[in-house]
Amino acid sequence: MKPCKDLLAGISDFVDGSASDELCEEIRRHMEGCENCRVVVDTTRRTVQLFKGDELLEELPADFKERLHGSLRDAWLKKNAH
Amino acid sequence: MKDSRETDEKLFDRAEESALVLRAKGGDFEAFDLLVRRCEKRVWTVAWRLLGTREDAENVVQSAFIKALEVLETFRGDSSFCTWVGRIANRKALDVLRRRKRERTSSLDELTTEEDFAPIAHPELLVDWREDPTRGVEREELRRILDSALLQLPVNLRSIFVLRDIEGMDTAQAAAELGISVSNAKVRLLRARLRLREELTKAFGGEALVHHHLEPGGLGGLAAALEDFS
Numbered sequence: 001m002k003p004c005k006d007l008l009a010g011i012s013d014f015v016d017g018s019a020s021d022e023l024c025e026e027i028r029r030h031m032e033g034c035e036n037c038r039v040v041v042d043t044t045r046r047t048v049q050l051f052k053g054d055e056l057l058e059e060l061p062a063d064f065k066e067r068l069h070g071s072l073r074d075a076w077l078k079k080n081a082h
Numbered sequence: 083m084k085d086s087r088e089t090d091e092k093l094f095d096r097a098e099e100s101a102l103v104l105r106a107k108g109g110d111f112e113a114f115d116l117l118v119r120r121c122e123k124r125v126w127t128v129a130w131r132l133l134g135t136r137e138d139a140e141n142v143v144q145s146a147f148i149k150a151l152e153v154l155e156t157f158r159g160d161s162s163f164c165t166w167v168g169r170i171a172n173r174k175a176l177d178v179l180r181r182r183k184r185e186r187t188s189s190l191d192e193l194t195t196e197e198d199f200a201p202i203a204h205p206e207l208l209v210d211w212r213e214d215p216t217r218g219v220e221r222e223e224l225r226r227i228l229d230s231a232l233l234q235l236p237v238n239l240r241s242i243f244v245l246r247d248i249e250g251m252d253t254a255q256a257a258a259e260l261g262i263s264v265s266n267a268k269v270r271l272l273r274a275r276l277r278l279r280e281e282l283t284k285a286f287g288g289e290a291l292v293h294h295h296l297e298p299g300g301l302g303g304l305a306a307a308l309e310d311f312s
Contacts, residue, residue, distance in 0.1 A: 008204075012271055012272045039209065042210065046282075047279045052248065052250075054124075055221075056221070056225055057126075058126055058225060060122055061140075064140050064143075068118075068147065071144055072147055075151050
């Protein structure tokens with residue numbers, strides 16, 4: 001079995017589902033015998049998923065949102081006045 | 083464009099979008115305003131997470147939407163409106179990052195940094211997360227945890243992570259935006275993900291981590307696990 005550090009470079013592709021079949025098999029086999037690597041792969045995947053989630057998009061600050069739409073209306077009027 | 087954009091596409095049917103774009107191009111501000119409202123949370127989130135300061139994020143988001151308004155006639159619908167305006171905002175945000183003097187030490191423009199050649203640091207916190215890390219955590223608190231973890235990354239790692247994993251670009255697109263090679267982008271992305279994993283494990287790790295983390299002198303009992311991870 002390869003040492004853990006040799007598998008680190010492949011973790012990104014593995015969690016993205018873009019790793020080669022060979023690499024996938026290698027990582028899966030390694031994880032069966034290495035709890036530490038299983039934890040790292042699993043928590044790395046969950047890290048990426050958390051940030052990708054639409055439900056955690058940030059709300060615009062309310063005062064900025066109001067200013068933004070006001071500025072857009074002004075810019076629109078200016079553009080269409082010409 | 084995949085990932086997060088796909089959700090946008092579901093929420094906002096492309097046919098409906100095309101109709102709004104047509105109306106906006108015809109001079110209907112309300113249609114344009116609706117297009118903006120559909121995209122603004124994502125554009126704001128990406129700008130905020132790239133820049134980390136409200137003032138800069140506001141400037142970037144506002145100038146991006148105004149730019150979109152000014153050049154709306156050039157939007158051909160090859161991508162969704164959100165993707166198009168998002169790209170404008172990303173470029174403006176990256177320009178801000180490039181201008182920041184205080185972050186010169188990890189300049190976005192550096193094709194390589196010493197860190198790019200260094201061995202990738204071994205993961206240190208080796209405990210599972212709680213089954214559902216979002217359970218029992220208010221959404222605002224969760225956002226704060228994510229923001230805080232992200233802002234601890236140096237800008238060269240933060241920028242690739244935000245473009246790739248939050249904005250939803252593929253690695254080649256993100257590398258092109260940043261002016262770095264695809265292989266360099268991959269290395270930075272891996273470093274960013276592993277560092278964020280460490281930070282989030284501090285927040286979402288199970289009982290073992292909490293216990294050891296509270297011990298005087300650091301991670302105590304995890305030392306044995308670290309020894310094994312070599």
